Every structure is written in C-alpha cells, then in structure tokens.
Amino acid sequence: MTVETPKNLTFFTPEFSKNEGTIFIDTGISAGFPSPADDFRETRISLDDELISNREATFFAKVSGQSMIGAGLDDKDLLVIDRSIEPTNNKIAVCFLDGEFTVKRLRVQGEEVWLQPENPNYPIIKITEDNNFVIWGIVTSVIKKV
Template sequence: MFLSHGLLESKPVPLADLPPDLRLKVIGAAGAGFPSPAQDWEETAIDLVELLRLDRAASFVFRVSGQSMVDAGLFDSDVVIVDRDAKAVNGRIVIAVVDGGFVIRQLSMRSGVPVLEARNSQMRYEPVVADEHVEVWGVVRASVRNLKV
C-alpha cells in the first residue's frame, strides 16, 4: 500500500496469503568490517515471509511517501511492515489515522499527553495530539529500502 504525502491512497491488505515459496538464495556472507570466523557459515535460502513475519493476519505493508520521517531512518519509497496487534508505546513509529487518512509518525509522550511527531529536522511539521479523533492503527516493526544505484 502507499502513503502519499502522509496519506494512504488505498486500503491496506493483509499479507497472510503470500506464496509459501517466496525465498531468496543466499550466496555467502559479505564482510562489512573485520573478517570473522563466522564467514564460513552458510545458509541456502532466506524465507522473506518468515524473516519479516509477513504470514500473520495482523501484518500489513505500507510504502512511505515524503520526507517527514528521514531522521528516524525512513525515506521516500521505503516499505514498512506494520503490526496491528503490537502495543503502541512511547518512542515507537506508528501508522495512525488522522483526519481520515493514514500518516506515519513517532509516538511521543509530552507532559503525559500522547503526541504524533514527524522526524525531519529540516522541515516543520505540526505535532498531532493522539486524542479520541486519532486512531493509532498499527506499529511499524521493520522497513525495507531499495538502494537504487
């Protein structure tokens, strides 16, 4: 699903029906630091459904659009995996329904009041008080980024 300028363009769809053979072959370990004795470890495949826990009825996928969360490491076109059954607590990134549309924000407590805040120090976004007019829809559990080269 897609988030456009903070708003979802269509309804989210559960991922429980993904094909069971969605697997990637692992070629080998790619060192990103000092050589490790674990480099000889090899696995033949990664099951993306299992790795990202996409086979749960409460798991959904959204595509981020916009720059409001770049300081939290979420960029335009990133894909986020959202759990509807996870508890939204202070500091977690959430998907919320604000003014009838979906937004992605960080849940923060300010003087005991839950607030949804953007994370981009280069732009100004008004915080939104998470009151009875705002529904915290789910908690972001993981993100996937295409490193277009």
C-alpha cells in the same frame, strides 16, 4: 496482493509465499576487506518468517513524504506494519489523523500524546480530543530499494 489507497500511504495485504524461501548466504557480507569466497555456505531464508510475526495482523504500506527521514524512513520505502503490537512511547506508528494516514514516532506522557516527525522541517503534532485519531499499527521493519 490486495492494494488499498487511502491518502498519503498505499497499503498492501501480504500474500505469503509457499516456497522454500530464497538463497541466504549466512556468513555475512564484508563491508571492509573481502573474505574468501570458499568460506560461504548457502541456506534458504523466508522474508515472511524473518519480517512477520503475526500474519493476520500484518500489512505493508509505502511511505509518501520526508517527515521521517531521520528515522531512516524515506519516500517510497515499504513499511511492515503490525496491528497487534501495543502502541507505546517511542514506537513508530501508522496513525489515522483527521481523515489522513501518517507515520510518526509516538510520544506519550501520561494522558498526552504527540506525533513526532523525524525531520526538523515538520511540526510536532499534539493530539487533542478534537482530533479524529486512531493508532492503526506499529512499524516493525522498513524495506528499501537501493
């Protein structure tokens, strides 16, 4: 796995596995009443196949900070980012803004763009022509440790 470390996010280039995947219990795990153990079937699942649709354009990055906790992105979560997805209103994007990477929700209205945090303790950022701004990719999944 290749690691790059720009400010605020740590990027990883995924190394795709060539194995048959990990065991997957496809009956669901009850969060209510337990289900009989003899009802489960196991198959194999590849997280590469489940989480990545465009291998050449996909990267991972770790979140640093709390600005997106309302969207379920917590400090040290691992993001799956696809650079081939068209950035549109309401998508969560990894952006390069004035020399730093940040992850925020895109708000687009006409020609105006704002970066919306999902934590009221952080300000909304209006993008102007004075900013050095690039939408680097769109977040497609988040991987959490419990």
